[in-house]
Amino acid sequence: AQKVTQAQTEISVVEKEDVTLDCVYETRDTTYYLFWYKQPPSGELVFLIRRNSFDEQNEISGRYSWNFQKSTSSFNFTITASQVVDSAVYFCALSERDSSYKLIFGSGTRLLVRP
Protein backbone atom coordinates (compact mmCIF):
# COMPACT_ATOMS: atom_id res chain seq x y z
CA ALA A 1 0.00 0.00 0.00
CA GLN A 2 1.09 3.54 -0.64
CA LYS A 3 1.58 5.92 2.21
CA VAL A 4 3.27 9.24 2.86
CA THR A 5 4.24 10.30 6.36
CA GLN A 6 5.09 13.82 7.43
CA ALA A 7 5.79 13.45 11.11
CA GLN A 8 6.25 17.16 11.77
CA THR A 9 2.84 18.71 12.26
CA GLU A 10 4.04 22.24 12.82
CA ILE A 11 7.41 23.97 12.80
CA SER A 12 8.13 27.48 13.97
CA VAL A 13 11.39 29.22 13.12
CA VAL A 14 12.75 32.72 13.19
CA GLU A 15 13.44 34.40 9.88
CA LYS A 16 16.79 33.52 8.30
CA GLU A 17 16.96 30.15 10.03
CA ASP A 18 17.31 27.02 7.92
CA VAL A 19 14.50 24.49 8.23
CA THR A 20 14.08 20.92 6.98
CA LEU A 21 10.71 19.32 6.38
CA ASP A 22 10.74 15.53 6.55
CA CYS A 23 8.87 13.14 4.26
CA VAL A 24 8.89 9.35 4.39
CA TYR A 25 7.00 7.28 1.84
CA GLU A 26 5.93 3.69 1.30
CA THR A 27 5.26 2.05 -2.02
CA ARG A 28 5.69 -1.38 -3.60
CA ASP A 29 6.05 0.04 -7.07
CA THR A 30 9.52 0.40 -8.53
CA THR A 31 8.44 3.36 -10.66
CA TYR A 32 6.95 6.21 -8.73
CA TYR A 33 7.03 9.97 -8.44
CA LEU A 34 7.42 12.24 -5.47
CA PHE A 35 6.19 15.77 -5.21
CA TRP A 36 6.23 18.72 -2.87
CA TYR A 37 3.42 21.23 -2.88
CA LYS A 38 2.99 24.44 -0.90
CA GLN A 39 -0.41 25.61 0.33
CA PRO A 40 -0.51 29.29 1.31
CA PRO A 41 -3.50 30.71 3.20
CA SER A 42 -5.26 31.40 -0.11
CA GLY A 43 -5.84 27.66 -0.44
CA GLU A 44 -4.46 26.55 -3.78
CA LEU A 45 -1.69 23.97 -3.84
CA VAL A 46 1.40 25.30 -5.54
CA PHE A 47 3.73 22.79 -7.20
CA LEU A 48 7.34 22.98 -6.05
CA ILE A 49 9.14 19.90 -7.34
CA ARG A 50 8.70 16.47 -8.89
CA ARG A 51 11.24 13.67 -8.64
CA ASN A 52 11.04 10.20 -10.20
CA SER A 53 12.22 7.05 -8.50
CA PHE A 54 15.16 6.59 -10.84
CA ASP A 55 16.68 9.97 -10.17
CA GLU A 56 18.25 10.26 -6.75
CA GLN A 57 20.18 13.38 -7.61
CA ASN A 58 19.54 16.12 -5.11
CA GLU A 59 18.17 19.37 -6.42
CA ILE A 60 18.65 22.98 -5.45
CA SER A 61 16.46 25.84 -6.58
CA GLY A 62 17.36 29.14 -5.00
CA ARG A 63 16.78 28.82 -1.27
CA TYR A 64 15.04 25.45 -1.70
CA SER A 65 16.76 22.09 -1.83
CA TRP A 66 15.54 18.52 -1.84
CA ASN A 67 17.26 15.36 -0.65
CA PHE A 68 15.92 12.11 -2.08
CA GLN A 69 17.20 8.87 -0.53
CA LYS A 70 15.68 5.61 -1.72
CA SER A 71 17.58 3.66 0.93
CA THR A 72 15.56 5.35 3.65
CA SER A 73 12.45 6.07 1.52
CA SER A 74 12.77 9.75 2.31
CA PHE A 75 12.35 12.93 0.30
CA ASN A 76 13.21 15.82 2.58
CA PHE A 77 12.86 19.50 1.79
CA THR A 78 15.14 22.20 3.14
CA ILE A 79 14.56 25.94 3.06
CA THR A 80 17.71 27.95 3.59
CA ALA A 81 17.53 31.39 5.16
CA SER A 82 13.77 31.18 5.65
CA GLN A 83 11.56 34.21 5.04
CA VAL A 84 8.16 35.20 6.38
CA VAL A 85 6.69 34.53 2.93
CA ASP A 86 7.65 30.88 3.31
CA SER A 87 4.96 30.50 5.96
CA ALA A 88 2.50 27.94 4.59
CA VAL A 89 1.52 24.31 4.81
CA TYR A 90 3.82 22.02 2.85
CA PHE A 91 2.68 18.69 1.49
CA CYS A 92 4.72 15.79 0.27
CA ALA A 93 2.94 13.48 -2.18
CA LEU A 94 3.45 10.22 -4.05
CA SER A 95 2.06 8.94 -7.33
CA GLU A 96 2.68 5.60 -8.95
CA ARG A 97 3.28 4.71 -12.55
CA ASP A 98 -0.24 3.65 -13.42
CA SER A 99 -2.07 6.47 -11.65
CA SER A 100 -0.58 9.71 -12.78
CA TYR A 101 -3.42 11.87 -11.56
CA LYS A 102 -3.88 10.27 -8.15
CA LEU A 103 -1.62 11.79 -5.56
CA ILE A 104 -1.25 10.25 -2.13
CA PHE A 105 -0.59 13.16 0.18
CA GLY A 106 1.06 13.32 3.54
CA SER A 107 -0.72 15.12 6.33
CA GLY A 108 1.28 18.28 5.75
CA THR A 109 3.68 20.35 7.81
CA ARG A 110 2.66 23.85 8.82
CA LEU A 111 5.66 26.15 8.72
CA LEU A 112 5.55 29.44 10.56
CA VAL A 113 8.41 31.82 9.95
CA ARG A 114 8.48 34.61 12.51
CA PRO A 115 10.10 37.97 11.80
Next chain:
Amino acid sequence: KAGVTQTPRYLIKTRGQQVTLSCSPISGHRSVSWYQQTPGQGLQFLFEYFSETQRNKGNFPGRFSGRQFSNSRSEMNVSTLELGDSALYLCASSLEVSNSGANVLTFGAGSRLTVL
Protein backbone atom coordinates in the same frame (compact mmCIF):
# COMPACT_ATOMS: atom_id res chain seq x y z
CA LYS B 1 -2.36 32.03 -19.01
CA ALA B 2 -5.37 31.59 -16.76
CA GLY B 3 -5.08 29.05 -13.98
CA VAL B 4 -7.59 26.52 -12.76
CA THR B 5 -10.82 28.30 -11.85
CA GLN B 6 -13.25 26.95 -9.31
CA THR B 7 -16.68 28.29 -8.51
CA PRO B 8 -18.17 29.07 -6.14
CA ARG B 9 -15.33 29.83 -3.73
CA TYR B 10 -17.52 29.61 -0.66
CA LEU B 11 -20.91 28.15 -0.01
CA ILE B 12 -23.09 27.13 2.89
CA LYS B 13 -25.65 24.36 2.70
CA THR B 14 -27.78 22.45 5.16
CA ARG B 15 -27.90 18.72 5.74
CA GLY B 16 -29.85 16.84 3.13
CA GLN B 17 -29.31 19.38 0.39
CA GLN B 18 -27.18 18.80 -2.66
CA VAL B 19 -24.39 20.90 -4.12
CA THR B 20 -22.67 21.27 -7.48
CA LEU B 21 -19.13 22.61 -7.77
CA SER B 22 -17.57 23.72 -11.01
CA CYS B 23 -14.01 23.61 -12.30
CA SER B 24 -12.53 25.15 -15.43
CA PRO B 25 -9.10 23.67 -16.19
CA ILE B 26 -6.16 25.41 -17.76
CA SER B 27 -6.70 25.77 -21.48
CA GLY B 28 -5.42 22.65 -23.24
CA HIS B 29 -5.51 20.47 -20.13
CA ARG B 30 -7.73 17.45 -20.67
CA SER B 31 -7.35 15.71 -17.32
CA VAL B 32 -9.29 17.02 -14.35
CA SER B 33 -9.15 15.50 -10.90
CA TRP B 34 -10.89 16.37 -7.64
CA TYR B 35 -9.66 16.20 -4.08
CA GLN B 36 -11.33 16.72 -0.72
CA GLN B 37 -9.38 18.40 2.06
CA THR B 38 -10.54 18.16 5.68
CA PRO B 39 -8.66 18.73 8.95
CA GLY B 40 -9.25 15.14 10.01
CA GLN B 41 -8.62 13.19 6.82
CA GLY B 42 -6.30 15.54 4.99
CA LEU B 43 -6.19 15.55 1.20
CA GLN B 44 -8.03 12.66 -0.39
CA PHE B 45 -8.53 11.78 -4.04
CA LEU B 46 -12.13 11.82 -5.20
CA PHE B 47 -12.04 11.08 -8.93
CA GLU B 48 -10.38 11.93 -12.22
CA TYR B 49 -11.77 12.58 -15.68
CA PHE B 50 -10.14 12.53 -19.06
CA SER B 51 -11.96 13.18 -22.31
CA GLU B 52 -15.32 13.04 -20.54
CA THR B 53 -14.60 9.62 -19.03
CA GLN B 54 -14.10 8.87 -15.37
CA ARG B 55 -10.89 6.88 -15.18
CA ASN B 56 -10.68 6.31 -11.47
CA LYS B 57 -12.60 7.00 -8.32
CA GLY B 58 -11.44 7.25 -4.75
CA ASN B 59 -13.00 5.64 -1.73
CA PHE B 60 -16.05 7.87 -1.34
CA PRO B 61 -19.74 6.97 -1.19
CA GLY B 62 -21.97 7.15 -4.24
CA ARG B 63 -23.32 10.51 -3.07
CA PHE B 64 -20.20 11.98 -4.62
CA SER B 65 -20.31 12.12 -8.38
CA GLY B 66 -18.84 14.11 -11.18
CA ARG B 67 -18.72 14.66 -14.87
CA GLN B 68 -16.63 16.30 -17.52
CA PHE B 69 -17.84 18.18 -20.54
CA SER B 70 -16.44 18.23 -24.06
CA ASN B 71 -14.59 21.48 -23.31
CA SER B 72 -12.84 19.72 -20.37
CA ARG B 73 -14.74 21.72 -17.75
CA SER B 74 -15.82 19.53 -14.88
CA GLU B 75 -18.46 19.51 -12.20
CA MET B 76 -18.77 17.49 -9.07
CA ASN B 77 -21.98 16.90 -7.19
CA VAL B 78 -22.62 15.85 -3.64
CA SER B 79 -26.16 14.75 -2.82
CA THR B 80 -27.83 14.37 0.56
CA LEU B 81 -25.18 16.45 2.29
CA GLU B 82 -23.88 15.41 5.69
CA LEU B 83 -22.03 17.48 8.27
CA GLY B 84 -18.87 15.53 7.48
CA ASP B 85 -18.92 16.76 3.89
CA SER B 86 -17.77 20.17 5.09
CA ALA B 87 -14.43 20.57 3.41
CA LEU B 88 -12.30 22.39 0.90
CA TYR B 89 -12.83 20.78 -2.50
CA LEU B 90 -9.86 21.18 -4.78
CA CYS B 91 -9.83 20.69 -8.50
CA ALA B 92 -6.63 20.07 -10.43
CA SER B 93 -5.89 19.86 -14.12
CA SER B 94 -3.06 18.21 -15.98
CA LEU B 95 -1.68 18.37 -19.48
CA GLU B 96 -1.50 14.56 -19.53
CA VAL B 97 1.84 14.27 -21.29
CA SER B 98 1.79 10.58 -20.47
CA ASN B 99 -0.16 8.24 -18.23
CA SER B 100 2.97 7.47 -16.30
CA GLY B 101 2.66 9.12 -12.94
CA ALA B 102 4.84 12.01 -14.08
CA ASN B 103 2.15 14.55 -14.76
CA VAL B 104 2.15 17.67 -12.64
CA LEU B 105 -1.21 18.69 -11.29
CA THR B 106 -2.09 22.37 -11.22
CA PHE B 107 -4.62 23.12 -8.51
CA GLY B 108 -7.33 25.71 -8.21
CA ALA B 109 -7.99 27.71 -5.05
CA GLY B 110 -10.83 25.41 -4.08
CA SER B 111 -14.47 25.62 -3.10
CA ARG B 112 -15.03 25.74 0.63
CA LEU B 113 -18.25 23.99 1.53
CA THR B 114 -19.84 24.34 4.95
CA VAL B 115 -22.71 22.03 5.83
CA LEU B 116 -24.92 23.14 8.71
